[in-house]
Structure formats: C-alpha cells, structure tokens
Amino acid sequence: MTLVVETPTWPLHVLVIDSPTPLHRGSPAEFRRRGISLSRSVSGFAALRMLAHEPDSVVVAPTDMTDMAVLDFIEIVVELAHAPVLIGLTATLPDGLVAEGLSRGAAGLVALPLTPSRLASAVGPMRRGHDHAPDVELTCGRLVLNAAEHRVLVRGVEVNFSPKEFEVLQYLMLGFPKLVSLDELVRNFADGDPTHAIRVRITVSRIRTKFALAAPGLPPIIETIRGIGYRIAG
Template sequence: MSRILIVDDEPQITRMLRASLVSSGYEVIKAGNGREGLEVFESSKPDLVITDLSMPVMDGLALTEAIRRISRVPIIVLSVRATEGMKIDALDAGADDYVTKPFAMPELLARVRAQLRRQALPPQESTTPEGTLNAGDFELNPEVHRVLVRGVDVRLTPKEFQLLAALLQKPDRILTHRALGRFIWGAAEEGQVEKLRTLVAQLRKKIEHGEHRYIHSEPWVGYRLTPSPENL
C-alpha cells in the first residue's frame, strides 16, 4: 500500500483529499504547514507528497526545495491560478506535477497513479543522457540519433530530437517553458516560448497519429509527455 503525505493548511481540503485517497486504497498521513510537513516526511518516508503552495510557517515552494535536497519522491503541488509564477517556481524547484484549485478528484487521482507508476519503473527504464531512453511507446538512442515510436523509425531534426530527449528523461512530469528552453537553446532560452511552441507542434506532427497523443500542454506553464497514451 502506497503512503501519501498531504500538506495543506485548509482542513476542509485535507479531509476531502484524505477520504478520497483512503477509499482508493492509499495510506494517508497529513500535516498543516510546510515545516510540520518536512518533519512528518522525514519520520514517515511517504511514497508521494501532495502539498499546497500558499501556507503559513513554510510554504510549498520551500517544502519542495527541502524535500528535493534529500529525496526524489514524487511531489504534486496544489495551486490556485493566482499563483502561476509560484507554481512555475515550484516545478523548476523539483515538483513533479501540479493540480489547480478547485480540482476534480478523478483528475488528481489519475495524476497520483501516474507519478507512482513512474516511481516504480525498473532501473533499466530509468533515463540517462548517455544511453538509450526507453519509456512506453518510445525508444530514443542519442548515440546514433535514432527514435522509434511504437516500433516505427521516426526521423527528427536535431532540435526536435533534443526536445523529445528532454521530455523522455522526465516522463509524466511537467517541464516548464524555461526548463525546456534552457535544455534546447542554453543561455538563449529567454523569450523563446513561441519558438518552443512551434517546435512542439512540429514534433507532435511526427510522433502523434490518430488516438496516440503523447505531448500535453499545460497552459502558461510548459509541457508533459505521457509515453503511453493511456497513462492519464
């Protein structure tokens, strides 16, 4: 049974989350702010963390940074639209996903399942820049610049290849525009959002056909790749 830590200062949200997660078969522990959440995290070793961003004592951004210094456990942040910049900062600091308040529980549960699946991948499916990346329908070999999608060879430009490699290294995670731009264009990433959007559109045309949709846009934030269409 997976153990999930909820960190939120709103009792009503915490109660709703706990009830839904417990009924879905998860063990749930909770904390009312970031500082308490970090203490509970260190003592209970959860398999996944769900944290609000706006909290007293220690906010969700500081909690995310603190957890990332000691663990790679999946972190899902909860955020209202008004904190878009803080949401992006949290993702760049190491959060794996976010859900915007108010949210539908089926969506959150789907994202929890996706993160726990990713965490449970066997070592040979871990992604490394030097070796072949294998995830879901994809196989990418940097040494020979080759991409297979569902066993079919797909020809990509160098920048399309870099974009797919970046997304495959962190499947089922949101990568911000800033992070992707830095990966592809280096120090020249500032102001490249439109250029990135064009590159994503080009890549989609080459790897997505019919019902097979892999790249998902997160408005104003970035992109995520689900290596198997059924992941979310």
C-alpha cells in the first residue's frame, strides 16, 4: 500500500479533559485512522499548560469536569488560548449549560464517551483551513482509493460507493495488510452498539457486490475471517 500525504498537520490533535465519565471507546489506532490524535489531560489547568505547546489542538471539555467550572474553562480557552472547544455531553448536564457554553464561544457538542466516528463528525465542520483532511491516495494491489476526489478504481474501472460504503472501504484499506475486527467496525460505523453489527455486514456485502459487478472474474477484494472480521486482499 502506498500512502501519499501532502499536509503535515494531519492528524488533528484533540485534547480531552478528565472527568468521572468514561471518555472514549476505541484504540489510538482507530482514532488515528479517522485523522485524530487523541490525548488526555488530568485537569483543566493542566490542559491550559498543554495548549501552550499544542496551539492547534481542539479541546473537549466534559460537562462534569471537576477541577473548574466548564463554562469558565470554555471562556478561558477561547479568549486566551484561541483554541476551539467542544462541549463533552455527559449525564451531568444542568439546564441551560449547553446554550450558555455556546454563547461563550464553544464550537460545538460531542457526546461522551467519544468514538472515532463520533469525534470525527464533531471536529469535521470546525477544522481550521490547514487541518483539512489531506489528499490521500491509497493503493492496495489492484485497488486504488482517492479520498480527495471520492473515487475508487479497481483495475482502472471506477466503482461508485455511498458515503458510508466509501468510509468503510477506506477504513479497511488504512488497516491493510492487517485484519480489521468486526468489533472495531461496529465501534466506528454502528455507534458502538453490538446489536447493530448487521449494519456493518450489510455495508461490506454491498461493497463486495459493487466490486463484483465492476470487475467480474476478479478474486474477492475483501476477505472475511469468519467470526473475527475483514481484510483487504493483497
């Protein structure tokens, strides 16, 4: 596989403040495949010190952060550090807090615990100009995916995919040559709900069908490791 990255500020650094609520589900590799480098800060004050060294970070401030009031923290970060802040929604959510947080400069909302897909969706609209997803071309054998142009070619034949199908295929290609577990795909593309694993299986099945129609006679491009997950064939 070849990976061409033209923008050096990828992945985006996201700093999450500790709180009593579980902060995230998913491994660092899963977040990185979504263009996110995730780190934690033990407190709001520690996060402010970290921002001095990571000025391009996005901050997630849980509504139940304990060392300082979340509204005060949002205001300080926006005015002094000039960093975008997402309000991390938890079960501890006083009436009016979200509206007040947005009025003080918060850039948006994201529910905790964070998942790679949930966080990627939240930071997408507020990426700074130099932090947009780089033009990435992935090549796995006879398969080429161009993220910037939203194009997939198999032996030179273009195959059209829905946005969700494209994202799942890209995720599998980013994992090449390793296997990607079904659990990992569920966390990223089915809201982490194991009862929705069928959604992932249906999406993979549709991808396979489109490849078969576009390039009949080719061996399967996506291999199934029964009971475990999927892998792009070499």
